[in-house]
Amino acid sequence: MSALLSENDLNDFISPGLACIKPTETIKEETSSSNELEVGKESNEVEKVSISLQDCLACSGCITSSEEILLGQQSYTVFLEAWRKLPEDSVLAVSIAPQSRLSLAKYYKAELDDFDRGFVNFMHKYFGARYVVGTQIGRNITIKQTNEELVRRKQFEASAKPALCAVCPGFVLYAEKSKPELVPFLLDVKSPQQITGSLLKQKNKNIYHLAVMPCFDKKLEASRKDGENEVDCVITPREFVTMLGELQVDINDYADVSQSRSLLSACSPEGWDPEIHWASNEGSSSGGFALQYVLHQQKMHPGSEVHIVEGKNSDITEYRLLNSVDGEILASSSQVYGFRNIQNMVRKLSNSGTKARNVKVLRKRSANTTSRGGTSASAADPVKTDFVEVMACPGGCINGGGLLNGEQNSSRRRALAKTLDNEYRDRLPSVYNESNVDYDMPYKYSFSPVEKSSDVVTVGNTW
Ligand code: SF4
Numbered sequence: 016m017s018a019l020l021s022e023n024d025l026n027d028f029i030s031p032g033l034a035c036i037k038p039t040e041t042i043k044e045e046t047s048s049s050n051e052l053e054v055g056k057e058s059n060e061v062e063k064v065s066i067s068l069q070d071c072l073a074c075s076g077c078i079t080s081s082e083e084i085l086l087g088q089q090s091y092t093v094f095l096e097a098w099r100k101l102p103e104d105s106v107l108a109v110s111i112a113p114q115s116r117l118s119l120a121k122y123y124k125a126e127l128d129d130f131d132r133g134f135v136n137f138m139h140k141y142f143g144a145r146y147v148v149g150t151q152i153g154r155n156i157t158i159k160q161t162n163e164e165l166v167r168r169k170q171f172e173a174s175a176k177p178a179l180c181a182v183c184p185g186f187v188l189y190a191e192k193s194k195p196e197l198v199p200f201l202l203d204v205k206s207p208q209q210i211t212g213s214l215l216k217q218k219n220k221n222i223y224h225l226a227v228m229p230c231f232d233k234k235l236e237a238s239r240k241d242g243e244n245e246v247d248c249v250i251t252p253r254e255f256v257t258m259l260g261e262l263q264v265d266i267n268d269y270a271d272v273s274q275s276r277s278l279l280s281a282c283s284p285e286g287w288d289p290e291i292h293w294a295s296n297e298g299s300s301s302g303g304f305a306l307q308y309v310l311h312q313q314k315m316h317p318g319s320e321v322h323i324v325e326g327k328n329s330d331i332t333e334y335r336l337l338n339s340v341d342g343e344i345l346a347s348s349s350q351v352y353g354f355r356n357i358q359n360m361v362r363k364l365s366n367s368g369t370k371a372r373n374v375k376v377l378r379k380r381s382a383n384t385t386s387r388g389g390t391s392a393s394a395a396d397p398v399k400t401d402f403v404e405v406m407a408c409p410g411g412c413i414n415g416g417g418l419l420n421g422e423q424n425s426s427r428r429r430a431l432a433k434t435l436d437n438e439y440r441d442r443l444p445s446v447y448n449e450s451n452v453d454y455d456m457p458y459k460y461s462f463s464p465v466e467k468s469s470d471v472v473t474v475g476n477t478w
């Protein structure tokens with residue numbers, strides 16, 4: 016359900032596709048209490064196939080990507096129903112990802128600040144939301160815990176390398192269910208969506224948390240057993256717009272520009288600074304985890320330099336931290352986006368079987384790098400870096416399948432993603448400062464490879 020698949024592509028197929036790699040369980044409905052069969056009469060009843068949202072692999076080629084699966088458990092209709100039945104003592108909290116904000120602001124032809132205020136105002140006045148927040152506080156914790164874990168792993172070479180970022184559920188589900196050999200590589204730090212949910216629920220256990228996220232895969236993430244109760248419902252910007260249409264609401268009616276940012280403060284939990292949770296950080300528009308790791312290492316190596324090495328396409332980038340005296344690579348990370356690049360990376364990882372980097376090789380490679388921002392004679396090689404920010408969507412989260420890109424043509428769609436990417440950098444202030452990030456517990460996934468059973472009908476997925 017990455018950018019390759021969107022809600023518009025969904026259909027009403029209930030049966031798993033020829034390609035579904037999820038073992039399915041059939042439920043026979045009893046048609047008569049006696050269970051007797053009538054000779055010469057065949058039942059017209061089709062056996063129901065039961066696949067829950069948690070089972071879904073998010074592989075974009077499966078026809079079981081039906082509305083039954085995707086939207087049955089997490090959709091705006093489910094949210095509206097839950098909201099109408101919300102008990103008196105419950106509190107509604109809404110979080111929204113920066114990519115969703117930019118996409119919605121563009122859709123409504125509004126400046127980002129104006130959209131943010133209109134969104135908060137609408138959620139507060141129409142739905143009575145007590146909290147309406149951005150996801151940067153959650154993301155700051157993801158970055159900090161990721162950096163700490165990577166530094167720890169670098170000291171203990173026995174850890175599988177490279178560590179693979181686990182904030183993209185499209186990739187995580189693929190790894191867990193289709194490539195179990197990748198599971199030891201996954202870094203178990205939770206995503207900003209889940210940490211934001213956990214922080215909100217710590218404020219009040221009777222919170223109902225709605226998250227507005229850039230893709231459908233985030234619904235699957237919210238359904239994970241190791242993240243239960245952190246997020247109650249995920250909707251995408253596309254669903255948000257549909258919901259407003261159904262409610263006959265024009266969000267511009269809520270965009271009162273006379274309202275200052277105090278509205279954002281009023282809808283922030285105690286201790287949450289809106290200047291932080293509505294902001295962003297340096298790095299990619301998918302979270303910047305790869306760059307942040309290298310910047311963190313740079314602080315530990317005064318005088319070192321960060322070099323950016325372009326890959327063979329725009330969806331591969333490597334960051335190298337070089338000793339400015341002898342060019343030794345001190346730390347490195349990379350971004351790998353899109354199914355094709357991920358497949359190549361997985362192939363290399365499976366073939367290499369290497370666990371630790373060869374320092375001599377690194378030194379040799381470092382001699383070919385050029386100064387920051389330039390391309391290097393030695394191409395980016397993500398599998399040899401310490402950490403890979405893996406994103407299932409080509410272009411990353413700024414091209415998520417739930418955003419309002421409205422373009423079926425892939426090159427125009429990428430152009431729009433590029434525009435949003437530029438706006439991400441121009442409009443969102445970078446606030447990450449690890450010394451200000453406070454957390455009192457580790458936020459960890461618990462990954463487990465899922466063995467394919469022999470009764471699986473393998474498929475036509477696009478991986
Ligand atoms: S293979 Fe796929 S995306 Fe594909 S359903 Fe079966 S479960 Fe979900």
Ligand code: SF4
Pocket residue numbers: 016017018182183184185186229230231232233301406407408411412413414415416
């Ligand atoms: S890259 Fe981002 S938008 Fe795309 S599937 Fe992964 S988390 Fe969702």
